[in-house]
Amino acid sequence: MIAGWAVFFLQNDLNFFLSMCAGVTMAGQNLKKRSRFWVWLLLYALMIFAWSMAFYLTDRKGWVKYLIAYAVTAVWTLLVFQCRLITALYCVTVAYCLEHIAQRGHELLCTFLRIPDGPYEKIVLYAAIALVFFAGYFLALKGRTFREEDMQGEDRVLIVLAFFVILADIVISITMMGVYSATGNETLKICTHLMSMMISVLALTVCVSRFRESAARREQQAIRQLLDMEQEKYQREKAVTEVINRKCHDLKYYLEGLKERMSREELQEISQAVDVYESGFHTGNGTLDVVLANKNLLCQSRQIEFTCIADGKILAFMEEQDIYALFGNLLDNSIEAVQKVSNPEKRVISMTVTEKNGLGFIHMENYYQEEILFENGMPKTTKQDRQYHGYGTQSIRYLAEKYGGDVQMQTEQDIFLTDIMIPLRSRKS
Numbered sequence: 001m002i003a004g005w006a007v008f009f010l011q012n013d014l015n016f017f018l019s020m021c022a023g024v025t026m027a028g029q030n031l032k033k034r035s036r037f038w039v040w041l042l043l044y045a046l047m048i049f050a051w052s053m054a055f056y057l058t059d060r061k062g063w064v065k066y067l068i069a070y071a072v073t074a075v076w077t078l079l080v081f082q083c084r085l086i087t088a089l090y091c092v093t094v095a096y097c098l099e100h101i102a103q104r105g106h107e108l109l110c111t112f113l114r115i116p117d118g119p120y121e122k123i124v125l126y127a128a129i130a131l132v133f134f135a136g137y138f139l140a141l142k143g144r145t146f147r148e149e150d151m152q153g154e155d156r157v158l159i160v161l162a163f164f165v166i167l168a169d170i171v172i173s174i175t176m177m178g179v180y181s182a183t184g185n186e187t188l189k190i191c192t193h194l195m196s197m198m199i200s201v202l203a204l205t206v207c208v209s210r211f212r213e214s215a216a217r218r219e220q221q222a223i224r225q226l227l228d229m230e231q232e233k234y235q236r237e238k239a240v241t242e243v244i245n246r247k248c249h250d251l252k253y254y255l256e257g258l259k260e261r262m263s264r265e266e267l268q269e270i271s272q273a274v275d276v277y278e279s280g281f282h283t284g285n286g287t288l289d290v291v292l293a294n295k296n297l298l299c300q301s302r303q304i305e306f307t308c309i310a311d312g313k314i315l316a317f318m319e320e321q322d323i324y325a326l327f328g329n330l331l332d333n334s335i336e337a338v339q340k341v342s343n344p345e346k347r348v349i350s351m352t353v354t355e356k357n358g359l360g361f362i363h364m365e366n367y368y369q370e371e372i373l374f375e376n377g378m379p380k381t382t383k384q385d386r387q388y389h390g391y392g393t394q395s396i397r398y399l400a401e402k403y404g405g406d407v408q409m410q411t412e413q414d415i416f417l418t419d420i421m422i423p424l425r426s427r428k429s
Contacts, residue, residue, distance in 0.1 A: 023095020
């Protein structure tokens with residue numbers, strides 16, 4: 001009996017077990033894992049063995065078998081990941097879709113190529129599983145950040161709907177294959193497999209695309225919140241800068257009256273201290289001047305040399321808060337990178353803002369020391385707290401695209417280059 005079941009399991013259920021393990025792991029790649037993963041995997045294997053043996057001994061087949069497998073896999077998902085039931089249902093549904101696509105593809109290939117049951121048929125099966133899961137990972141799941149907090153009411157409804165669609169697909173497929181066994185109608189068999197595969201692809205697309213949209217909503221919301229914070233910060237810094245410049249201007253007049261009472265060295269030392277706080281940037285754009293003045297002070301406090309040649313007048317068509325956020329984030333990123341550079345001669349940031357042929361060009365260069373990883377053409381944040389970290393860089397792209405522009409970031413040896421091109425006097429609503 002045991003030997004007979006073992007052969008049955010290897011021929012019929014092993015591929016299901018491996019497919020569900022791989023599918024759930026891929027779908028939940030961003031979820032927080034619990035400890036003792038291998039213990040839970042062993043438990044899942046034992047549950048699948050019991051499931052397989054129970055149906056082998058009772059010789060019962062049908063959709064109930066796969067519904068129970070669905071439930072067992074959902075329980076295992078809850079044991080492996082720290083997640084809610086709806087999230088486990090999402091992971092299992094994605095895994096089931098991939099497994100179903102591979103199985104139906106295998107059946108179609110064997111039908112068209114007239115491959116009988118045996119070793120070659122199993123090779124085709126596992127090749128189909130590998131191909132489908134490989135394609136599913138790289139086309140649909142790789143790099144997709146799944147977060148439970150992104151899940152809204154309609155997302156939960158669609159996941160449950162996808163589950164019932166897959167369940168209905170299983171019921172219909174098993175029923176139709178029963179008809180095929182009785183009639184031997186090859187056309188019915190092929191149509192059933194094609195229908196089942198298309199339903200699985202549709203359910204998988206619904207599940208994955210919903211979370212792409214949720215991630216996009218989260219990103220847009222975070223960028224808007226960040227820009228609102230930048231606007232408030234700009235208003236505060238603008239007011240402080242105006243007060244400091246006015247006081248520095250008055251103080252210079254006061255120092256003129258002290259020439260006869262103080263030595264030249266003392267006056268020069270005080271004047272230099274005043275010059276540090278008086279804005280030395282006059283780009284033709286007041287907002288840009290505020291940003292450059294404050295970031296220049298930050299550079300000086302961290303022994304970073306900052307040089308800038310900017311024609312701020314070409315940015316007149318941009319909103320003040322957008323100018324502040326764009327250049328503020330650019331310089332913050334550069335300062336963060338340069339302050340980690342140990343070589344004093346390389347603690348340098350340079351920026352140019354110029355016009356050519358009706359286009360505004362912003363070019364920045366700075367040295368960096370730590371490795372920079374890129375994702376979708378933008379550097380990935382290295383900070384653990386990602387509530388807002390990483391969105392500063394995304395907001396740079398968002399603001400450039402708002403005005404019809406484009407951003408390119410790249411590295412050359414140990415220099416990080418940023419180039420932004422924006423059509424002048426055009427505004428994207």
